[in-house]
Structure formats: C-alpha cells, structure tokens
Amino acid sequence: MQPSRGVPPTHVDSILPIEEELRRFRDELGPTPNRLSGGAASRDALVGRFVEALAASDTAAFADMLMTRDEFGWLYYPHTRYTSRPYEMAPALLWFQIENGTSRGIGRLLDRLGGTSLVVPDYRCAPEPLLEERNRTWEDCVLRIDPPEGEPSEMRLFGSILERDGVFKFISYTNDF
16 A cells, blocks of 8 residues: 555654653652652551551551652652663553552452451561662562461562662552452
C-alpha cells in the first residue's frame, strides 16, 4: 500500500529521555519536600508501628508510614537504579507499579490479618541496604510471625523500607498475599 501524499506522518511521543519523563512527572507534583514526612525515626520503630496499625486496622496510620507521590518524584526516584540502563523506567510507570502493588497488598493484608494481634518476635531485611545517593533502601524484609491460630512462619508483609536523613518509610505495601 502506498502512503498518501500530502499527509504528514503521525508522530507518537512514546520514547522520551528519563530527564524529560521526570520533568513531566514533577509538573503534576507539589513543591519539593525537604525531607520525608511522617514515617519513623528507626527501622524497628517503623515495623512496630506497622504491626500496631495492622492490629487496629488503622488505614490512616498505614498512609502516614508510606512514601508519598511527591516524595517519590523529588527524593526517591531521581537517585534510583531505574533512571539508567538496564532498568531504565519512566517515573510514571514505576509509580504506577508501586501504587498497584500497595493497593492490592494493603487490601489483602487487612482482609487476612487486620484486627488480629500478631506476635512478631522479630524481622529481618537484607544485611546491607542498597545505597543510592542519600537514600538507603532496605530490601527483602520478612517478619517472623506467630499468628493466634496456626504455626509460626516468616512472611513478607510489606515492600522495601526507604531510609533518608534518619527518617524511615515504606516504599510499598507489596506482600506475600
């Protein structure tokens, strides 16, 4: 089939440099935050608050412990491995994946364990954090839980933990459910 003459070709704006993708993402954000808001002063305190929020089914507490969209766009994403090859991923796509995992994860978590008093003797994360500029990301965290009914087990009940300037927050609530 011959292309029609006189009709300009259609241009699809689908592949842009990461810098432009980030600029466009930030256009929809608030002002640059100076630091993470809410969260906790230590990883132990954050995990303790998480267990308390789960026992109380306190969705407001879960929100306060979670990285916000503004924090993602200004403080987290620009320093991640996702800004360069081989991971190179637009911020909007990565944020969508984080939100999707969090939305499904928190719903399933509250359905299965919300309102129960879990005994959490301890938890562990990877021995060393992933260092990206001022961010330290604690990955592969699992809690050892003793449910009221059933056998003790280890479970991933949340995603990675972001540490920045002495404040700790969850990156997502992606979990084993």
